[in-house]
Amino acid sequence: MQLGQQYVPYQLLRSKRRSIGFLITDEGLRITAPRWVSIAEINAAIISKQRWVLSKLQEQQDRPVPQKAQAIEWQSGATLPFLGVNATLKVEFGTPSFFDPETAVLTLNLPTDASPAQCKKHLQAWLMSQARRTFSQRLPFYADQLGVTYHSFTLTSANTRWGSCNSQGKIRLNWRLIHFSPHLIDYVIAHELAHLIEMNHSARFWATVERVFPEYDQAREQLKQLGLAALPQF
Ligand SMILES: [Zn+2]
Known part of the structure; x- marks a missing residue:
């Protein structure tokens, strides 16, 4: 969905919980919502929390990517x-x-x-x-x-x-x-x-x-x- 200037994709999980939950995972925004809450209501909830969502997503982007085992460059000195x-x-x-x-x-x-x-x-x-x-x-x-x-x-x-x-x-x-x-x-x-x-x-x-x-x-x-x-x- 559109949040300000930014397009923010999110993952939606339906659950038995009673309220809408917000979580930033490695894949981005994850929303957990009760089955009876409509998409329009979910989108409205995201908009009302957009400042938090955007700042958390930004924080996550700034985090260093975990280093994988470096491939060795086979040459003198290796x-x-x-x-x-x-x-x-x-x-x-x-x-x-x-x-x-x-x-x-x-x-x-x-x-x-x-x-x-x-x-x-x-x-x-x-x-x-x-x-x-x-x-x-x-x-x-x-x-x-x-x-x-x-x-x-x-x-x-x-x-x-x-x-x-x-x-x-x-x-x-x-x-x-x-x-x-x-x-x-x-x-x-x-x-x-x-x-x-x-x-x-x-x-x-x-x-x-x-x-x-x-x-x-x-x-x-x-x-x-x-x-x-x-x-x-x-
Ligand atoms: Zn053996």
């Missing part, structure tokens, strides 16, 4: 967690991409004028190769500790889980675990391999995990708190 370390990206052409734990610099082998999209693509491919390498080193270690043999191992990009293991011994691990410390990666690997002994999450399963990874409880809690949502989006 930071990301790598093996639990806050790594800084450096785009430099010449040597194969590598991470220097001394300086926490992750050098990406690309021309310095590479676009953020190119950097992102190369970075993800490199992170996945690191994940594959790291996981395939740790899997035999824990398989040996547990006395189990697994059939195969593949990387996943699932958005909901860190890993899985089926009765055929096929292990799947989320490549994004590479962002986390080796300790947490070890926990997930030990966990999935322990499923080759116990295909459930029973007390016996956790006792099996504990045998090779005594601090499993803290690692599990830490992993829960870190979560997938906070990781850089690729």
